[in-house]
Amino acid sequence: MVLASLMMAAVMSTATETPRPRAEVTEGVLLGRESEGVRAFRAIPYAAPPVGALRWRPPVPAPAWSGVREAGEPGAICIQPPANGDPGVGPLPMSEDCLTLDVWAPAEAVGPLPVMVWIHGGGYNNGSGTAALYDGSNLARRGVVVVTINYRLGRLGFFDHPALAAERGPEESAGNYGVMDQIAALAWVRDNIARLGGDPERVTIFGESAGGAAVTQLMVAPGARGLFHAAVVQSGLGRQRSARLDEDRPGRPAAQALGVSFARSAGAGTEATADALRAIPAERLLSPMPAFYSDNLIVDGRVVPEDVVEAFAAGRQAPVPLMIGTNSAEFWWIRPSDAGVYGRTDDAMTDAEYDALLAAYGGQAGYDAHVVSDLIFNEPARHLARLHAGAGHPTFLYRFDVVPASNPEPSGGATHASERPYVFDNLHTVGRPMGERDARAATAMADYWTTFARYGDPNGGNHPAWPEFGAVPDRLLEFTNDGPVAKAVPFADRLDLIEGFYARVRR
Incomplete structure (x- = not known):
């Protein structure tokens, strides 16, 4: 009797156990997981491990495997400093062998679905596509396939040295290894996403902060052309002047x-060889941490051939629909008098420019609180939107100003990166109570983002109309605590003055 009961229990357990989905990609067979109507395949290698002789080399295809590869758990994050509580960083372990991607797709999808490829932020120093914040399940339930990627970070991803230059061939790309990884991931998506339910002809790239800057770099990267068909830039800068690979420019040493x-500070000596550089332990490459704005943004002449703003001004960016925007209190904690590259952004202002801006901000307190955010994010986003729309491409500008009642920051608005849980509809990952108005905002943002991925236009459904920037110039959609509102670009007088400043200093 006991044996019969055990056998019956085993049969019932087997009958109710969720079957594990399989998928065959170029490299072999994957065994994923299914939960609440979404299939997930994780830690899929899209390139070979960039270790040993492949450190500081362009990515090469991942090797094939035999049998079935377990794809139910997240993979290692790329080498990076401690996360310090950033929810955009996934769980350990950490490894140079990190070039993997995760895929979420509806279990009962009919026909190929639009694809959304997320590029995480973190100053090109931190972050991973494996973070719970970026779980693609709630977007996938809206009828899209979501892909999140890891790419090389810090000095492993954005670095060059004369010894490395001496050993590479004349046609080999260099410096922007993290961007090369992003392009390799997009090529993998093109070749494999149809086997996972996606449409390789409807790929939208989207990213925040450094990930938003990556989207703009991919828009001007020849190697990425044709690998995506729409783009979303969240707080992605736009006016930065990147370091060149081997040529110093005023205030910007070459990579x-x-x-x-x-290399000198790491003890490799002034005449370090490529072998000596590759022998440096990965963790040693983290200190001192390279600065995103001055170290990790590189124009190498091949992968990223020119500064983003110059490419947009010349109409050389990808001719795809673009959503672009910023948050209302991006860098509220940085003052223009602070040390560091962001605090020095206004150093080149003339007395007349400074006085005019001081008046526009209503005095020193307003200037100090907002000018860095306007210089680094808000005016550059409007400028890229104007250039893209002026070239005849569908363009949609936004401003995010949703502030949870539980927000402990004295920012007076939505701080940098605070829109991420709303876009992914993953409010449960932020570690503090979120209210009904936050849930409504998350629903709206996730709906707009997935509708844009489907049609190249965020409009549709029951949400307020989002003005197209080319058809209705200088109007955007603002996400507020009371819902989305179409309106004129806020504080346009301040942005106009900053635009004039940039026009002068970039001549």
């Missing part, structure tokens, strides 16, 4: 000059 300086 190779920065590499020599680091």
Whole structure:
């Protein structure tokens, strides 16, 4: 009797156990997981591990495997400093063998679905596609396939040195290894996403902060052309002047000059060889941490051929629909007098420019609180939107100003990166109570983002109409605590003055 009961229990357990989905990709067979109508395949290698002789080399295809590969758990995050509580960083372990991606797709999908490829932020120093914040399940339930990626970070992803230059061939790309990884991931999506329910002809790239800057770099990268068909830039800068690979420019040492300086500090000597550089332990490459704005943004002449704003001004960006926007209190904690590259952004202002802006901000307190955010994010986003719309491409500008009642920050608005849980409809990952108005905002943002991925236009459904920037110039959609509102670009007088400042200093 006991044996019969055990056998019956085993049969019932087997009958109710969720079957594990399989998928065959170029490299082999994957065994994923299914939960609440969404299939997930995780830690899929899209390139070979960039270790040993492949450190500081362009990515190469991942090797095939035999049998079935377990794809139910997240993979290692790329080498990076401690997360310090950033929810955009996934769980350990950490490894140079990290070039993987995760895929979420509806279990009962009919026909190929639009694809959304997320590029995480973190200053090109931190972050991972494996974070719970970026779980794609709630977007997938809206009828899209979501892909999140890891890419090389810090000095492993954005670095050059004369010794590395001496060993590579004349046609080999260099410096922007993290961007090369992003392009390799997009190529993998093109070749494989149909086997996972996605449409390789409807791929939208979207990213925040450094990930938003990556989207703009991919828009001007020849190697990425045709690998995506729409783009979303969340707080992605736009006016930055990148370091060149081997040529110093005023105030911007070349990537190779920065590499020599680091090698000297790491004990590799002034005449370090490529082998000596590759022998440096990965963790040693983290200190001192490279600065995103001055070290990790590189124009190498091949992968990223020119500064983003110059490419947009010349109409050389990808001719795809674009959503672009910022948050209302991006860098509220940085003052223009602070040390560091962001605090120095206004140093080149003339007395007349400074006085005019001081008046526009209503005095020193307003200037100090908002000018860095306007210089780094808000005016550059409007400028890229104007250039893209002016070239005849569908463009949609937004401003995010949703502030949870539980927000402990004295920001007076939506701080940098605070829109991420709303876009992914993953409010449960932020670690503090979120209210009904937050749930409504998350529903709206996730709906707009997935509708844009489907049609190249965020409009549709029951949400307020989002004005197209080319058809209705200088109007945007603002996400507020009371819901989305179409309106004129806020504080346009301040942005106009900053636009004039940039026009002068970039001549």
